[in-house]
Amino acid sequence: MKVIITGHTSPMGKELFEHYSKNFNCLGVSRTTGYDLNKVEDQDRVVSEALDSDIFLNVAHVGTAQSTLLMKLKQHWSLELPLRKVITIGSLATKVPKKLLEQVGIDKQYLKDKHHIDAVHNALSNEKPFGDQLQFSLIRVLNFGPKIGEREGEPSCAISDITRAIDYVINEPMYVGTMDIRRY
Numbered sequence: 001m002k003v004i005i006t007g008h009t010s011p012m013g014k015e016l017f018e019h020y021s022k023n024f025n026c027l028g029v030s031r032t033t034g035y036d037l038n039k040v041e042d043q044d045r046v047v048s049e050a051l052d053s054d055i056f057l058n059v060a061h062v063g064t065a066q067s068t069l070l071m072k073l074k075q076h077w078s079l080e081l082p083l084r085k086v087i088t089i090g091s092l093a094t095k096v097p098k099k100l101l102e103q104v105g106i107d108k109q110y111l112k113d114k115h116h117i118d119a120v121h122n123a124l125s126n127e128k129p130f131g132d133q134l135q136f137s138l139i140r141v142l143n144f145g146p147k148i149g150e151r152e153g154e155p156s157c158a159i160s161d162i163t164r165a166i167d168y169v170i171n172e173p174m175y176v177g178t179m180d181i182r183r184y
Contacts, residue, residue, distance in 0.1 A: 003052040004029060006037065006046065006116045007060025007067070012089065012144055015159040018167070027053070030060065037065035037135060046136040047072045051081045055170060056124070064113055065122040066090075070136065074124050075105045085135045087169050089162070092180050093143035104151060125177045135176075138170045142182035155183035 007013035008028030017028050027049060029035045035042045039058055050073060051058040058066050066088055073086055091114040093106055094137045099113065117138070125136040143156040161181055169176045 001025065001055065001056045002027070002178075003057060004046070004050045004053045005057040005059060006035075006066075007062075010035075010060065012159065012162065014057045016059060016163065019159070019163050020057075023147055029176070037062040037069075043068055043072060047076055050086075051076060051083050054082055054084060055165070056083060056086045057087060060111065061110070064116055066113070067116045070117075070124055073137075074134065079132050080181070082135060085170060086136065087092075087137045087139060087166055088117060088121060090114055090121070090138050090140040092140040094118050094140065095180070096142070121178070124181050137176045138178045140180045142180065145147050157181060157183055161178070 002023045003020050003026045005013060005017050005020065005026060007027040008017040009030040011031050013030070015029075017026055022027050029046050029049070035046060037043060037046070043065065046069060058069055060066065070086065070088065073083070081173050093101060093111060094114050116126065121136055121138040125138070137152060139162070141162060143154055144162070145156055145158060147154045161183070163182050166178055169179065
């Protein structure tokens with residue numbers, strides 16, 4: 001199985017790349033491998049690579065690139081292509097009360113970008129209720145990795161939590177639209 005992972009040098013992406021490279025043919029997409037997701041031509045290269053893979057893990061948070069990649073994949077996909085599942089890592093912060101987000105000092109641009117991913121994903125994953133189609137799955141994560149300072153001690157997802165969620169989506173024969181994961 002061929003898997004494309006964007007943001008494979010980020011803290012989460014690096015661990016996902018290491019995990020999935022053990023059993024799958026993985027291509028990591030980042031600046032270190034010659035891709036700048038801010039550039040249209042590199043987004044188009046990623047889409048081309050993704051369409052020729054089995055699974056696309058959309059991890060990189062580079063402005064609105066995650067949303068743009070989703071829309072381009074939808075535009076260029078056909079049933080004859082091998083790509084079947086697109087799994088995007090989003091943020092459960094889009095569902096957290098605004099007051100709490102202000103208390104933890106969330107970056108407003110980050111939150112805006114993640115809300116855009118939610119909207120694009122919702123439109124694409126619900127466009128066609130039945131039949132053969134590209135499956136768009138969104139895994140919204142609340143906190144990844146240990147927190148420091150005032151947020152020290154907050155429950156946080158480990159990479160094993162995230163890979164378990166991704167594995168579920170990969171192996172589940174039903175269409176999984178959105179999954180929210182968090183520690184409590």
